[in-house]
Amino acid sequence: MEKQLIPQLRFPEFSENxxxxxxKDIAKVVGGGTPSTTNVEYWNGDIxxxxxxxxxxxxxxxxxxxxxxLGLNKSSATLLPKGTILLTTRATIxxxxxxxxxxxxxxxxxxxxxxxxxxxQFVFDLIKVYRKELYKRANGSTFKEVSKKEIEKIEVxxxxxxxQQKIASFLSDVDKVITKLTKKKELLEQYxxxxxxxxxxxxxxxxxENGSKYPNWEEKQLRDVANYRRGSFPQPxxxxxxxxxxNGIPFVQVYDVDDNMLLKPTTKHRISVLGAKQSVFVEKGTxxxxxxxxxxxxxxxxxxxYIDRTLLIFQSYKKPLNIDYFKYVLFLLFxxxxxxxxxxxxxxxxKEVLSSFNVMIPSMxxxxxxxxxxxxxxxxxxxxxxxxxxxxxxxxxxxQKMFV
Numbered sequence: 592m593e594k595q596l597i598p599q600l601r602f603p604e605f606s607e608n609x610x611x612x613x614x615k616d617i618a619k620v621v622g623g624g625t626p627s628t629t630n631v632e633y634w635n636g637d638i639x640x641x642x643x644x645x646x647x648x649x650x651x652x653x654x655x656x657x658x659x660x661l662g663l664n665k666s667s668a669t670l671l672p673k674g675t676i677l678l679t680t681r682a683t684i685x686x687x688x689x690x691x692x693x694x695x696x697x698x699x700x701x702x703x704x705x706x707x708x709x710x711x712q713f714v715f716d717l718i719k720v721y722r723k724e725l726y727k728r729a730n731g732s733t734f735k736e737v738s739k740k741e742i743e744k745i746e747v748x749x750x751x752x753x754x755q756q757k758i759a760s761f762l763s764d765v766d767k768v769i770t771k772l773t774k775k776k777e778l779l780e781q782y783x784x785x786x787x788x789x790x791x792x793x794x795x796x797x798x799x800e801n802g803s804k805y806p807n808w809e810e811k812q813l814r815d816v817a818n819y820r821r822g823s824f825p826q827p828x829x830x831x832x833x834x835x836x837x838n839g840i841p842f843v844q845v846y847d848v849d850d851n852m853l854l855k856p857t858t859k860h861r862i863s864v865l866g867a868k869q870s871v872f873v874e875k876g877t878x879x880x881x882x883x884x885x886x887x888x889x890x891x892x893x894x895x896x897y898i899d900r901t902l903l904i905f906q907s908y909k910k911p912l913n914i915d916y917f918k919y920v921l922f923l924l925f926x927x928x929x930x931x932x933x934x935x936x937x938x939x940x941x942k943e944v945l946s947s948f949n950v951m952i953p954s955m956x957x958x959x960x961x962x963x964x965x966x967x968x969x970x971x972x973x974x975x976x977x978x979x980x981x982x983x984x985x986x987x988x989x990x991q992k993m994f995v
Contacts, residue, residue, distance in 0.1 A: 651690065844901060
């Protein structure tokens with residue numbers, strides 16, 4: 592069957608067929624290298640040296656570690672020009688960024704130095720479309736890697752240079768919208784953290800309807816404020832009889848707690864009737880917090896579910912508490928604990944340690960005002976997040992239609 596040589600969606604000024612070419616015809620494929628880590632003369636220089644973990648965004652500028660000219664010469668690393676497509680090809684395959692200045696990489700890359708007859712940005716978006724081909728060509732059972740030779744042999748369809756530029760410019764405009772929305776979201780999240788600290792340090796206080804101050808806050812230990820328990824899961828872990836993907840009830844584990852103080856829309860696993868008998872059920876609207884793995888992630892459940900033992904469930908409260916207020920208190924407590932912990936990571940926390948945490952309790956009316964104020968910010972953050980996701984879906988759809 593003959594290949595389709597015209598994309599589904601196209602700018603009207605272009606009509607000629609796209610050409611079939613190999614990657615090696617449009618770019619030079621260059622591997623990376625690592626200078627000896629024991630030789631101090633090779634390190635702390637001026638040349639950016641990237642590892643795959645640093646390739647998370649479309650464009651990268653500064654690496655965590657830099658090498659010297661001597662380090663470059665004494666390794667298999669190659670100095671790559673600005674605009675090079677940095678492509679991860681070992682273990683993590685298919686992550687990409689465009690280098691914003693001269694740089695080099697370790698062996699986890701096969702980077703593409705695009706020739707002068709093609710657009711860097713177009714080829715960057717083109718490789719995204721051909722990611723599945725990269726995975727197909729990966730060798731190894733547990734440790735996957737795509738070789739330079741295999742990448743060079745990948746067949747792609749390429750339009751004329753003017754059409755490449757037109758497509759790249761259009762998609763760059765979409766990227767700019769995503770970047771602008773992402774920056775706006777990040778700034779709002781920073782503002783939220785800052786304003787939360789001022790509220791809970793009582794630098795910023797709300798007033799009642801008459802403009803009068805609310806009563807002084809009470810300081811209590813967590814054990815004196817709430818009743819809580821760990822979730823549970825039938826032992827031993829992982830037996831098929833505990834799960835029921837088709838008809839089971841949502842089963843919440845650490846993975847299922849999202850970053851927005853809610854559960855993910857669907858849980859990774861659904862628990863069977865048999866498994867549910869040995870787990871803990873919570874109703875929609877219950878506050879839970881992760882206490883193993885990724886510690887301190889909080890959710891107010893938006894659907895009924897069973898809860899794993901890696902989470903703590905707040906069952907009832909000994910003081911009048913607005914649950915939305917309380918979730919922000921817990922969030923900030925863990926933010927403070929993270930700053931205290933080595934490397935900013937809390938490795939473990941027990942129910943007993945959590946019980947001794949001090950929390951500040953204002954009057955119920957002030958709790959409600961604080962909760963409503965912070966919830967409004969969260970709604971704005973969520974709206975921005977939805978716009979970002981919609982823009983990403985739009986770009987993904989455009990990639991499928993604008994490339995053959």
